[in-house]
Amino acid sequence: MTLPPQTQPVKSAADPVEEFLKRRKKATINDVAALARVSKKTVSRIINNSPSVREETREAVNAIIARIGFRPDPQARGLAFRRSFLLGLIYDNPNAQYIVNMQMGILDKVRGSGIELVVHPCDKTSDSFLEEIRDFVELQRLSGVILLPPIAENRQLIQVLEELAVPFVRITARHGDDNSPPIKTSQVVSRDRMGCQQAADHLVSLGHRRIGFIEGPHTYASAKERRQGFAEGLKAHGLDIDPEITAEGAYSFESGFEAGQKILSHPDRPTAIFASNDEMAIGVYKVALQMGLSVPGDLSIIGFDDSPLAARVYPALTTVRLPIRDMGRMAAETLIDQEDHRKHTTVFDAALVVRDSTAPVPKNFKP
Amino acid sequence: MTLPPQTQPVKSAADPVEEFLKRRKKATINDVAALARVSKKTVSRIINNSPSVREETREAVNAIIARIGFRPDPQARGLAFRRSFLLGLIYDNPNAQYIVNMQMGILDKVRGSGIELVVHPCDKTSDSFLEEIRDFVELQRLSGVILLPPIAENRQLIQVLEELAVPFVRITARHGDDNSPPIKTSQVVSRDRMGCQQAADHLVSLGHRRIGFIEGPHTYASAKERRQGFAEGLKAHGLDIDPEITAEGAYSFESGFEAGQKILSHPDRPTAIFASNDEMAIGVYKVALQMGLSVPGDLSIIGFDDSPLAARVYPALTTVRLPIRDMGRMAAETLIDQEDHRKHTTVFDAALVVRDSTAPVPKNFKP
DNA sequence: CAGATTAATGACACCGGTTACCATAACGCG
DNA sequence: CGCGTTATGGTAACCGGTGTCATTAATCTG
Structure with missing residues (x-):
């Protein structure tokens, strides 16, 4: 008499795996x-x-x-491999929302992969700035580095990273197709220019012809791109940036306020203002309110970034949105998945978010 | 004939250190x-x-x-020591500014010490939430963990960290001196209650007697503290929280808007509203604007957090500020400097920041 | 000054993985 | 059927530090 085969074998206490688990x-x-x-x-x-x-x-x-x-154990593995399983995020950027969105994107990709994210803000005005980053990257043997604007444009920093032979990605607004020599590295690029063209389009289509402009700092690649995009957008309708109603800001609320004061005190003041970021656009809100101008009745305003501010101010700000989180995810992907270590570029579109701060020019407008 | 002693010895090429440096x-x-x-x-x-x-x-x-x-080499050292030189920052919190300020504080302390910061947001609603954190902490052999609210109140998480025997600090608004059993861990505490008392004081001193209140989610320790502080502040002047003009929000702009609608549609509407955070306070702005109420002419509003929003909206929001960055720095100090592994608590004060959203009750106020 | 005690230093295994290199088994071919 | 290949697994050394314990040098004691 034969017994049927034991389909579910009894786990004997002598099973070495069970033994092990007990410990x-x-x-x-x-x-x-x-x-x-x-x-x-x-x-x-x-x-x-x-x-x-x-x-x-x-x-x-x-x-x-x-x-x-x-x-x-990642430490043991790292020691043998001579590299860690850490990604470094390096930035010198005051915008909290931007940083957090970027972190989230990176973590979307990294989560569960055994790779972790080390944040490393820095002060590019410090003398030892480059040394600090070199030490950080070298000592931690990072498996990759993500550079956020504006320091993603810093040539010296890029050179240091190239010397260290660490894979890195730059997040940037610059496509590198203007006259200055393009920086040849992996990059995740946003089409800031496209967004600004749309902003210009939107304003012109509402009947605006006289449009003020608040630029970002000239040292920022994004500022150049946004200016260029805005100029192209105007040009498509036969218009130009008018230096009389243009001002440079520092991407801050206060600088937007000052720029707004300058532009709106012009005897022939514009019917709309495009600010290169939301902070500055909100600064213009304050000027408008103080001058008794209604937004968008007397003045249309567009910002850039779609920061949390934009949806919360009154009237809600029309602005340009960049898919920051997606860009962060892509940056991490570029570092982790790219087997070949070739330079890899991905481009993301901007999108105009129309809210309540833009309206047609009043019919009987006289400045 | 003797030569004078060589005060500056020629570094011979045979100097082994020089030899080494050449390589x-x-x-x-x-x-x-x-x-x-x-x-x-x-x-x-x-x-x-x-x-x-x-x-x-x-x-x-x-x-x-x-x-x-x-x-x-930190990896080699970590392997031998069986712990890394990494601090983990664990949170489940949508507020970008808060997170970034906290990170900056931690990094103030950590910078240059050879310790780095690994950020690890998590989703407390996920089933595997605790397992993920356990894996993270155990695998990385973190030398310390910082827990941000609201998950800093999560008992299960605290238990996991205690099992893992990893040093950790909780950031919290809770002093642990009410009836629920205090959680015995290192902590960095903010006096939210104090800030809310000041807010109540401020409003009462401006003549307000009928004051609306928007609470945070009941599950948040900070929400309880803020409510209690506000209640104490009122009580000191013989007043009480009036449930008729109180609503619970979710610490979000939208929930503040809804709560504001409820409170301001009360037939005997309040002359002031205290919202438990800035987001919700700004939601009330929107309601006020839509109802044609002037702030602070018809309605005074106070928020909590001193978020970037607060200074940028119009009129600028009176709010309560917490020294988040300092708290972050202290959290890192608690982990790094505390030789004895005793539970260590530090308390930080809140401060009322008076701006333009609060004013005396109009003399002839009739609802 | 011998002997005991204490302070300073070194030899060697080990942390938990990896690579370099060798040994064996399996396979293809003339 | 012998021999060169290829697949597979084992051994030892190594990544760059630390712990343990033995050894040597310095100091103390009677």
């Missing part, structure tokens, strides 16, 4: 090797997807790994 | 040991400020370390 100790590669009756080298091969392992062996070992919950 | 290789502890003619263990002792090293030896080795620019 509640963090598993090492040696434990896996011992339980699977192979050498640790073979386990290592399997962890690293090395091809020359028999399928049978691979499955058996993976089963053990899963059962005892083995996860290789 | 432009990252220095290891072995290099230091060889050049200083001591064992690597002695160098290790010096790096770690071990006491039993002769002063003479220490100086000689330190000189070599400085000359060749040796810095111990």
Whole structure:
């Protein structure tokens, strides 16, 4: 009389895996090797997807790994590999929302991959700025670096990273197709220019002809791009940027306020103002309110960034949105997935977000 | 004929240190040991400020370390020590400014110390939330963890961290002296209650008697504290929170808008509203504008947080400021400097920031 | 000044993985 | 069927530090 085959074998207490689990100790590669009756080298091969392992062996070992919950120690692995499993995010940027969105995007990609994100703001005005970053990258043996604007444009910094031979991506508004020599690195690019063209289009289509402009700091690539985009947008309708009603700001609320005062005190004041970011646009709100101008009745305003401010002010600000989080995710992808270490560029579109701060020019407008 | 003693010895090319520097290789502890003619263990002792090293030896080795620019590899050190030199910042919080301020504070302390900050937002609604954090902390062998509200109040999470025996600090508004059992961990506490008392004081001193209140979510410790502080502030003047003109919000702009609608549609509407954060306060702005109420002429409003929004809206919002950055710095200090691993609590004051959204009750006020 | 005690230093294994290299088994071909 | 290949697994050394413990040098004691 034969018994039926045991479909569900009784886990005997002598099962070495069960034995191991009882000890509640963090598993090492040696434990896996011992339980699977192979050498640790073979386990290592399997962890690293090395091809020359028999399928049978691979499955058996993976089963053990899963059962005892083995996860290789990143420090030990890093030491042997001579690189860590850390991504560095380097920036010198006061805009909190931008940074957090970027972090979220990066983390979208990184989560669960065993790679972690180390944030490293810096002060580009410090003398030791470059040394600090060199130390950081070299010491931590980062597996990749993400550079945010404006320091993503810093040539010296780029050179340092190239010397260190660390993979890095620059986030930038610059497509590198104007006359200054393009910077040849991996990059994630936003079409700021496109967004500004749309802003200009939108205003012109509402009947505005006299449009003030508040630029960002000339040292910022985004500022140049936005200016150029806005100029192109106007040009398409036979218009030009008028220097009389243009001012340079510092991307800050206060500088927007001052620029707004300058522009709106012009005897022939514009019926609309395009500010290169939301902070400055909100600064113009304050000027308008103080001058008794209604927005958008007397003055249309457009900003850029779609910061949380934009939707919360009254009237809600028409602005240009960039997919910051997506860009962050793509930056991480560029560093992690790109097997070939070629320079890789991705471009993201901007989108006009029409809210309540823009309206047609009043019919009987006389300044 | 004797030559004068060479005060400035010519660095002969045979100087082993010079020789070493010529090779432009990252220095290891072995290099230091060889050049200083001591064992690597002695160098290790010096790096770690071990006491039993002769002063003479220490100086000689330190000189070599400085000359060749040796810095111990954190990965190797971490492997041997069985802990990394990373601090983890764990949060589940949508407020960008808060997070960035906190990060800056932590980095103020951490910068230059060789410790780096790993950010780890998480989703407390996910099933695997606790497992993810456990993996993160265990795998990275973090040397410390900082918990931000609201998950700083999560008992299960706290238990996990205690099991892992990782040092951690909670950032919280809760002093732990009410009836629910206090959570015994290191913490950095803000006196939210105090700020709210001041807010109540301020409004009452302006003549307001009928004051609306928008609470935060009941699950947040800060919400409870703020409510309690506001209530205490009113009580000091013989007033009470009136449930008729109180609403619960979600700390968001939209929820503030809704709460404002509810409160301001009350037949006997209040002359002032205290919102438990700025987002909700700005939501009330929108309601007021839509109802044609002037702020602060018809309605005074106070918020909480002193977010960037507060100073930029019109009229600028009176609010309560918390020294977030300082708290971040203190959190890092608590983890890094505290030799004894006793539970350590630090308390920070809140401060009322009076701007333009609060004014005396109009003399002839009739609802 | 011998012997005991203490301070300073070094030898060696180890942290938990990896690579370099060698040994064996399986396979193809003339 | 012998031999060169290719697949697979093992061994030892190594990544760059630290812990343990033994050893040597310096200081103390009677």
